[in-house]
Amino acid sequence: METLSFEEKKKIVEETIEKYMKYLNPGLARLYKFANLTTVEWRGAGAKVFDVFGEAYIDCVGGFGVFNVGRNHPRVVARVMEQLQLLPLSSRTLFNKHQADLAEMLAQVTPGNLQYSFFCNSGAEAVEGALKLARMYTKRKKFVSALGGFHGKTFGALSVSGREVYKRPFEPLLPGTEQVPFNDLEAMEKAVDEDTAAVILEPIQGEGGVILPSPEYLQGVREICTKKGALLILDEVQTGLGRTGKMFACEHYGVVPDIMTLAKGLGGGVLPLGAFISTAEIWKVFEENPLMHSSTLGGNPLSCVAGIETLRVLQEEDMPAQAAEKGTYFLGRLKALQEEFPDIIREVRGLGLLIGMELFVEDAASLLAMEMAQRKVLVAYTLNNPKVIRFEPPLTITYEEIDVVLSTLYESLTGVRAIIQEIGA
Numbered sequence: 001m002e003t004l005s006f007e008e009k010k011k012i013v014e015e016t017i018e019k020y021m022k023y024l025n026p027g028l029a030r031l032y033k034f035a036n037l038t039t040v041e042w043r044g045a046g047a048k049v050f051d052v053f054g055e056a057y058i059d060c061v062g063g064f065g066v067f068n069v070g071r072n073h074p075r076v077v078a079r080v081m082e083q084l085q086l087l088p089l090s091s092r093t094l095f096n097k098h099q100a101d102l103a104e105m106l107a108q109v110t111p112g113n114l115q116y117s118f119f120c121n122s123g124a125e126a127v128e129g130a131l132k133l134a135r136m137y138t139k140r141k142k143f144v145s146a147l148g149g150f151h152g153k154t155f156g157a158l159s160v161s162g163r164e165v166y167k168r169p170f171e172p173l174l175p176g177t178e179q180v181p182f183n184d185l186e187a188m189e190k191a192v193d194e195d196t197a198a199v200i201l202e203p204i205q206g207e208g209g210v211i212l213p214s215p216e217y218l219q220g221v222r223e224i225c226t227k228k229g230a231l232l233i234l235d236e237v238q239t240g241l242g243r244t245g246k247m248f249a250c251e252h253y254g255v256v257p258d259i260m261t262l263a264k265g266l267g268g269g270v271l272p273l274g275a276f277i278s279t280a281e282i283w284k285v286f287e288e289n290p291l292m293h294s295s296t297l298g299g300n301p302l303s304c305v306a307g308i309e310t311l312r313v314l315q316e317e318d319m320p321a322q323a324a325e326k327g328t329y330f331l332g333r334l335k336a337l338q339e340e341f342p343d344i345i346r347e348v349r350g351l352g353l354l355i356g357m358e359l360f361v362e363d364a365a366s367l368l369a370m371e372m373a374q375r376k377v378l379v380a381y382t383l384n385n386p387k388v389i390r391f392e393p394p395l396t397i398t399y400e401e402i403d404v405v406l407s408t409l410y411e412s413l414t415g416v417r418a419i420i421q422e423i424g425a
């Protein structure tokens with residue numbers, strides 16, 4: 001990049017934006033422009049992303065939970081480069097060592113007796129597979145999930161997600177789905193019946209605005225499912241792999257699901273990789289026809305070696321513990337900030353490095369994200385609750401970087417307060 005002149009770099013930015021407008025997604029292009037994000041990303045390292053001009057941004061969005069081990073972790077990149085030369089994609093007709101190794105590692109690292117994995121390319125695909133497995137095993141039809149929940153945007157995953165605005169234009173969706181309020185055991189008890197195949201929940205709602213379960217909630221849902229013969233699917237696509245201070249968020253609550261979904265951080269922020277994992281007992285139904293559920297590109301060798309190295313890095317660098325410690329520091333400082341801006345910040349909450357800051361006004365959240373972007377810190381609001389700004393940086397973020405985020409946040413909140421006062425005046 002250093003060989004390109006400033007004019008050439010400027011041209012790259014102009015042309016890219018123009019192509020977004022003309023060929024890709026004009027609405028998104030307008031949104032980025034409105035948010036002062038009028039540059040082109042070029043390179044990543046650790047908790048930072050650099051634009052085409054070499055300007056560094058601290059990334060507190062973290063690809064919505066993709067960059068747990070940091071961007072371009074050298075070990076993951078090296079392993080992927082090596083595999084790239086050898087065999088990036090599978091023949092699909094011979095055994096593949098890397099898929100087998102990754103499946104074994106997931107069985108070892110996940111709680112309870114989760115054992116068999118299916119690999120795919122995204123979170124939504126993992127959810128689709130989990131829903132199908134639940135139906136096939138239970139021979140039941142219905143799914144219960146939570147309002148505000150997010151499981152992806154393919155038809156099945158969308159059907160069990162909990163925000164109408166993303167669902168209505170695509171109706172009719174999957175029949176027999178019902179959403180109940182999160183953290184309401186009574187409503188869950190009422191909704192789950194003898195035709196419920198599964199309850200699907202995020203242990204902590206991410207896109208719903210970082211909503212933590214009450215201490216007894218997940219255990220209560222587990223008991224309801226067991227009592228009524230429904231499966232419990234925990235969607236750890238965003239909360240998994242160290243993000244919340246433990247390898248999986250369900251471990252905070254001592255709850256083991258029947259099926260777990262994973263994606264995002266599993267490919268180490270280098271490649272797309274999703275998975276759903278279940279017990280030997282449940283998986284038996286797939287034995288009748290080994291091609292009952294399949295994916296041409298899912299579980300390809302390149303993604304699998306990225307997954308293997310990512311799991312090793314997470315364990316060897318004790319990233320869940322890093323997330324717990326840094327999260328406690330970050331959350332504490334944010335709570336102190338809330339006291340200085342009680343007119344803007346309603347609540348700060350989170351676990352590990354999955355933190356949400358709820359503002360009183362939706363527009364203030366987008367204003368704040370814009371102010372932060374101008375000061376080169378990337379944050380975003382949560383998809384199903386736009387009043388909540390998320391902080392979801394790579395778990396490798398340094399304390400110095402957290403301090404920069406906090407001082408930037410202070411300046412940006414001051415800016416937002418001035419704008420609100422000006423509009424109000």
Ligand code: PLP
Nearest residue numbers: 122123124150151152235237238
């Ligand atoms: N499940 C959860 C909990 C998610 O947060 C997401 C994405 O944000 C998904 C599923 C869908 O993942 P993907 O965008 O990879 O399809």
